[in-house]
Amino acid sequence: MVSCRDRDPHPVLHEYHQSGDLIVGGIASQAFIVVSPTTFTEPPIAVPDDLVYEVKLSSFGFVVIAKNYQHILALGFAIKEINENPQLLPNITFGFHISDSYFSAKWTYRTTMQLISTLERLVPNYICDQNNMVSVIGGLDSPISLHVATILDIFKIPQLIYGPAPVMNDKTPGLPFYQMAPKEALQYAGILSLLLHFNWTWIGVFTMDDDNGEKFVQTVAPLFLESGICLAFVEKIPVITFVTEIEDMVQGGEERFDRVMASKANVFVTYGDSYSMVFVIWFPLLSRNPNMTEKLKGKVWIMTAQMDFTSFVFQTDWDMQIIHGSLSFTIHSNDLPGFKLFVQSRNPSSTTGDGFITDFWQQAFLCTFPNTVVGKVDGVICTGLEKLENLPGSLFEMSMTGHSYNIYNAVHTVAHALHVMSSLRFPHRALVDGGELKFHSQQWWQLHRFLQSVSFNNSAGDLVSFDQNGAIVAGFDIINWIISPNGSFHRVKVGKINPQAPKNQMFSIDDIAITWQSWFNQVRPVSVCNDYCYPGSSKKVKEGEPFCCYDCIPCPEGKISKHEDTNDCYKCPDEYYPDKNRNSCIPRDISFLSYEESLGICLACCALSFSLITALVLRTFMKNHNTPIVKANNRNLSYTLLISLLLCFLCALLFIGRPQKLTCLLRQTAFGIIFSVAVSCVLAKTITVVLAFMATKPGSRMRKWVGKGLANVIILSCSLIQASICTVWLATSPPFPDVDIHSVAEEIIVECNEGSITMFYCVLGYMGFLASVSFMIAFLSRKLPDSFNEAKFITFSMLVFCSVWLSFVPTYLSAKGKYIAAVETFSILASSAGLLGCIFLPKCYIIVFRSELNRKEQLIRIKS
Structure with a gap:
């Protein structure tokens, strides 16, 4: 039969126990056990039972992560606060039992079994003495937490994890644990927001070579790709189990270093366990080229919350400048009243039952306690009076870290849940023994119900509560790590992720507060595959x-x-x-032929000047209406032509100024009808000259056609045809104001849309037809005898008229914007001026300057 008091052949090497009515278990992660692999090439050495423990201690090499000792102090400080608080669980004392997991699955299982057994002897499923283990706090890394949860699930003991949640799979559904760290998904979203904020689209990723690292890559890679961020490389940090694997890690690290430095990525996202930082610090040593090591300082490291700025004691004098300017997501924490004093009071001589402090003290201060070695002591002897505040920050911090803050909140969460549980009247909740409240250990499964609904403010004022999935409702801080040349460091909070803020305000960061590596000269680092494409x-x-x-x-x-x-x-x-x-x-400029620009002013002045000249010619003709030169070739026809020319000049003004609905309707129609009248008058004049000559022949029948009637018929019929075309145009598809945004890139052209381009060309075509007929008849009759060379003048005027409008067509088609209106205005003025000048100016010259030629005798003399 096995006795509970028998010596355990496999004792836990580091543990810390404080008795109490209720016990909170703790899974610490402080030391690595460095061993060589067993080769089984030699038979095992028989060791007497009384020397087993000493042999085991001497065969292990412990490498302590000194900073993690603060986790143990945080748990002890929380227990101390609870026991000193008369409002929380009165008449009940809290104790704790902390054991080290050694970052190993084997030792984690061993430690967990020890916590749920008696203190003196490991007897699974058998309790020799009462063991009021109400919950277990741990572990730090997710693999450790998973191993602990696997055991505690059997006994339904609550587990509060102060690190990230373990990777769940089909074989481990529904493990009962509560997550004191914020959700990983929130951290992933924060990393993405940080990368997008600085426009870092080409990044490298470092992860541990385990399931958690694989899950991280599988989760964030699609998330990053959707947001335009690519992974330049994914490098895995090896997990070392034996001493002999360190050499392999160094050899593989040289190749890894070369691959990383060959990349254009200047930002490295590092996802790892709590101790991964010791490998990051090791990274520069993998290169034998000092220039490459210096170039490594031009990289920005982004650390996830699980990682902390930790190092082994032999790394404290290493160059850690590659970490300077790095950004880290950390679990939100606050300074707790009294915690620094509690830490400062710790030393080996004032502490009882603490199995962690001796190895921590020796490795942190590089000294040895005489009672821990046999024989002569080499090196510095520990006095126990060394000051923790003198240790470098990579080994130990006096201010509370995020993981320690989680442990503190976890212990208080258990206490508040128990307090609520003890306040309710359950049938079997407690027994009264000597006036004190005592709990049955078989009832701890009921504690889950109260843990799920716990909500309280801790001594720092932060609210502690869980969501429906058992994860704490909290956010992350973004820390900028500043490394001084002497190796000391401090944290600067530059941002945060607040899950309770609106979605567009969850992520916030202060760019100005960030200190970058000196390599960047305080300019924001750039991490892209190639240079940016500039605007344009x-x-x-x-x-x-x-x-x-x-x-x-x-x-x-x-x-x-x-x-x-x-x-x-x-x-x-x-x-x-x-x-x-x-x-x-x-x-764009609004473009139209304006009265305010030079071109518009010139055309308007020309139109008004020609109108004035036409009016003066008309006045001259009317004043001398009884003179032979005016009476010759139908005096009224000349008046009609002059009036139509006057209107033609004035019609040109419709093409100047901003197009309006009325001006668009009148532009082409008025121009077409008035010009048709003018050309019809010219045609009538030409036909009149021909008929007058033919009527002078003896026996000619043309005399009856000579007179005002024929001229009026020609003018009216020709003008009515054009008026009919214009009426159909206005009735079917009239012109209207429009804008053209395509012809000229720099301008918005305000113009008159012709409505039906076919009708527009019909108007021009008909006018061209009349002009062609007039020109041909005038050309054929140019040599007919006439007193004032009327046929020649008409021929020349129609030549000018036709030339203007023949050149108008290609010019009009090639012009853009306001120059289309300018071309048409110029053509109207030029053709009208041609008619006025060629037909009437010679006659005005005779009337005004050569009045002796404007006599009937002169006319008879010339004819004879």
């Missing part, structure tokens, strides 16, 4: 490479890009046009 260009993905690697091509004509690295160029709004660099939109 767009990205073109390189074939066969990730989409983060691309070429830059200029924006095509008519498009712009305002920002760096745009995927495509876009058109400006209709009211704007691209500048010459194609990186901004400039407001």
Whole structure:
């Protein structure tokens, strides 16, 4: 029969116990056990039972992560606060039992079994003495937590994890644990927001070579790709089990270093366990090229919350400047009143039952206690009076870290849940023994119900509560690590992730507060596959490479890009046009033939001047209406032609100024009808000259056609045809004000849309037909005898008229914007001026300056 008092052949090497009515278990992660692998090439050595423990201690090499000793102190400090608080669980004392997991699955299982057994002897499923273990706090890394949960699930003992939640799979559903660290998904979203904030699109990733690292990559890679961030490489940090594997890690690390430094990525996202930082510090030593080591200082490390700035004691004098300027997501924490004094009071001589402090003290202060070694002591002897505050920050911190803060909150969470549980009247909740409240150990499964609904404010004022999935409702702080040349460091809070804030305000960061590596000269670091595409260009993905690697091509004509690295160029709004660099939109000018510009003023002045001249010619003719030169060739026909020319000049003014609905309706129709009247008058004049000559022949029958009637018929019939065309035009598809945004890039052209372009060319065509007929008849009759060379003048005037309008067509078709109206206005003025000058100016010259020729005798003399 096995006795509970028998010596355990496999004792836990580091543990800390404090008795109490209720016990809180703790799974610490402070020391690595460094061993060589067993080869089984030699038979085992028989060791007497009384020397087993001493042999085991001497055969192990312990490497302590000194900073993690604060986790043990945080648990002890929380227990001390609870026991001193008369409002929380009165008449009940809390104790604790802390054991080390040694970052090993084997030792974690061993430690967990020890916690739920008696203190003196490991007897699974058998309790020799009463063991009021109400819950277990731990562990630090998710694999450790999973191993603990596997055991505690059998006994339904609550587990509060102060590190990240373990990776769950189909074989481990529904393990009862409560997560004191914020959710991993929140941290992933924070990393993504940080990368997007600084526009880091080409990054490297370091992860531990385990299930957690694989899960991290599988989770964030699609998330990053959706947001335009590519992974330049994924390097896995090896998990070392034996001393002999360190050499293999160093040899493989040289190749890993070369691959990393060959990448263009300047930002490294590192996801690892609590001790991963010791390998990051090791990284520069893997290169034998000092220049490459210096170049490594030009990288930005982004650490996840599980990692802490820790190092082994032999690394304290290493160059840690590669970490300077790094950004780290840390679990939110606050300074707790009295915690620093509690830490400062700790030393080996004032502490009883603490199995961790001796090895911690010796390795942290590089000294030896005489009673821990046999024989002569070499090196510095520990006095126990060394000051913890003198240790470098990578070994130990006096201010509370995020993991210690989680442990503190976890212990208080258990206490508050027990307090609520003890306050309710359950049938079997307690027994009264000597006036004190005592709990049955068989009832701890009921504690889950109260843990799920716990909510309280801790001594720092932070609210502690869980969501429906058993995860604490909390966020992350973003810390900038500042490493001094002497190796000391301090943390600067530069941002945070608050899950309770609105979605667009969850992530916040102060760029100005960040201190970057001196390599960057305080300029924001850049981490892209290639240089940014500047505004005015767009990205073109390189074939066969990730989409983060691309070429830059200029924006095509008519498009712009305002920002760096745009995927495509876009058109400006209709009211704007691209500048010459194609990186901004400039407001378009409103363009039309205006009275305020030089061209419009010149054309308007010409129109008014010709109108005045025409009016003066008309006045001259009317004043001398009885003179032979006026009476010759139908005096009224001349008046009609002069009036129509006057209207033609004035009609040109309709093409100047901003187009309106009325002016658009009148422009072409008035121009077409008035010009048709003018050309009809010319045609009538030409036909009159021909008929007058033919009527002078003896026996000619043409005399009856000579007179006002024929001229009026010609004018009216020809004008009515044009008027009919214009009426149909206005009735079916009239002109209207419109804007043209396509012809000229820099302008919005305000114009008159002709409505039906077919009707417009019909008007021009009919007018051209009349002009052609007049020109041909005048040309054929140019040599007919006439007193004042009327046929010649008409021929020359129609030649000018036709030349103007023949050149008008190609010029009109090739013109753009306001110059279309200018071309038509000029053609109207030029052709009208041609008719006025060629037909009437010679006659005015005779009337005004050669009045002796304007006599009937002169006319008879010339005819004879």
